Amino acid sequence: MKLTMRRYEREDDYWAIRQFLRDVYLRNGRTEHSWQTARFDYWRWHGILNMGDGQLETDVFLWHTSTGELAAALNSEGRGHAFLQVDPRVRTAALEEEMLGVAEEHLAGVGKSTGRPFISVSAQDGDAMRVDLLTRRGYTRRADWQEIQRKRDLALPIPEAPLPEGYAVRAVRADDEDLAKRGWATWRSFHPDEPNDKYEGWEWQRNVHKAPMYRRDLDLVAESPSGDIAAFATVWYDDATRACSFEPVGTAPEHRRKGLAKAVIAEGMRRAKEMGALMAVVGGGGPSNPPADSLYAQTFAREGVGTTGWLKYLDGKP
Numbered sequence: 001m002k003l004t005m006r007r008y009e010r011e012d013d014y015w016a017i018r019q020f021l022r023d024v025y026l027r028n029g030r031t032e033h034s035w036q037t038a039r040f041d042y043w044r045w046h047g048i049l050n051m052g053d054g055q056l057e058t059d060v061f062l063w064h065t066s067t068g069e070l071a072a073a074l075n076s077e078g079r080g081h082a083f084l085q086v087d088p089r090v091r092t093a094a095l096e097e098e099m100l101g102v103a104e105e106h107l108a109g110v111g112k113s114t115g116r117p118f119i120s121v122s123a124q125d126g127d128a129m130r131v132d133l134l135t136r137r138g139y140t141r142r143a144d145w146q147e148i149q150r151k152r153d154l155a156l157p158i159p160e161a162p163l164p165e166g167y168a169v170r171a172v173r174a175d176d177e178d179l180a181k182r183g184w185a186t187w188r189s190f191h192p193d194e195p196n197d198k199y200e201g202w203e204w205q206r207n208v209h210k211a212p213m214y215r216r217d218l219d220l221v222a223e224s225p226s227g228d229i230a231a232f233a234t235v236w237y238d239d240a241t242r243a244c245s246f247e248p249v250g251t252a253p254e255h256r257r258k259g260l261a262k263a264v265i266a267e268g269m270r271r272a273k274e275m276g277a278l279m280a281v282v283g284g285g286g287p288s289n290p291p292a293d294s295l296y297a298q299t300f301a302r303e304g305v306g307t308t309g310w311l312k313y314l315d316g317k318p
Contacts, residue, residue: 001090003071005102008060014044017060018212020070020085022240027088030243030279031305032149033124034085038213038236038245043077045211050204053078061102063095074099080109081120081309084130093129100137108314117314120145125306134310145309146286148293150300151243154273154280159299161263166225169267171217172232179205182221185229189250213238220268222251222260230255235268243279244272249292256291265299283307 008014021037028034047053054076063072072095073085082103084096100121108117121139123130125146134141163169172182183202191198208214218235231251237244246268251261269280282300285293296304 001065001071003063003065003090003095005061005063005098007058008056008062013060013062014056016070017062017073017085020073020087022238024085024087025241025243030151030241030281032281032283032307033088033127035083036236036241036243036245036281037238038247040075041211041213041236042208042247043075045214046204046208047077049207051078059107061099061106063099065090071095072099074102074107076107078109080107080111080118082107083122093133096130096133097137100133104312104314114313116317118311119314120309120311122307122309125308134312137312139310139312142309142311144288145311146288147283147307148285148296148304149281149283149307150285150296150304151279151281152269152300154269154277158269158273159262159266161259161266161299163222163260163263164258167230167258167260167263168223169220169263170223172219172221172229174216178229181227181229182232185221185232185252186248186250188252188254189232190248192253208234211236218244218268218271220264220271222255222264224255228252230258231260231264233261233264233268235272237272237275237277239276242277243281244268244277246280246282249282249284249295261295262299265295269299 017040018037021035021040024034025036059076061074062070065071071087071090075083077083084099104119108119111118123134172178180202187199213236218237220233221229222231224230233246233249235244235246246265249261282296285296
């Protein structure tokens with residue numbers, strides 16, 4: 001099948017990609033060979049607007065059939081990190097090789113420590129076609145860049161997760177005071193060893209809240225006895241696929257080992273199930289993040305699908 005490639009051009013493309021990712025997720029049996037729509041939204045509203053991770057107009061490429069149907073999309077998520085979204089009905093090694101060529105030409109980054117131009121691409125560990133393609137094109141598998149995609153059938157009982165005395169799980173409130181607490185908890189969770197003067201505030205949440213699937217009643221926190229936010233999980237429920245994704249999930253270091261993240265995840269599963277969700281999914285953990293791996297094994301599934309980053313330097317040096 002002959003496909004035609006072009007760059008992202010207009011807002012209509014964003015909405016077409018969102019629907020495409022929903023369709024592809026279902027065609028792949030609710031397995032993430034490509035992104036879910038929630039991750040594409042999160043890249044736009046958080047990655048691009050808050051983190052400076054590219055632009056839709058320069059970092060997204062589309063492939064269409066002769067009838068105008070979207071067949072594949074290529075996008076970055078931070079310069080140098082490329083992701084292939086492909087309809088399984090048209091997926092071939094030739095198409096993915098073309099997509100890799102576009103990524104190497106247009107989406108390359110420069111390593112902060114090496115100063116070398118590079119591109120990285122993810123592949124599921126059991127995806128023989130892509131692994132072979134990446135190997136032939138000179139990519140190297142980075143075992144330390146692995147995450148595990150796990151999912152839980154919500155027909156199963158929701159995991160038990162009792163809270164310590166004095167803690168409570170609730171939705172984040174809309175007022176600035178609560179959002180400031182949520183922002184601080186996020187900083188403490190993901191930057192526990194950095195000095196406090198590097199904290200850049202909480203206002204970034206305003207952009208995340210613009211995402212089409214954001215719901216405040218699924219933006220959950222565990223509140224400590226002192227009123228601080230101790231842990232959090234944002235749940236993205238897609239009623240078209242009936243799957244809910246958890247991103248981000250975290251606990252402030254002074255509140256860890258109390259089961260708080262597990263309790264917030266369990267409450268998110270309960271709420272999403274009541275809305276009609278059939279599946280809960282999360283990505284993360286793996287060898288690079290053992291604490292998250294243990295948490296997700298307990299709350300989602302012990303086993304999952306490994307996705308690993310493959311790296312290629314583009315300067316021709318070994």
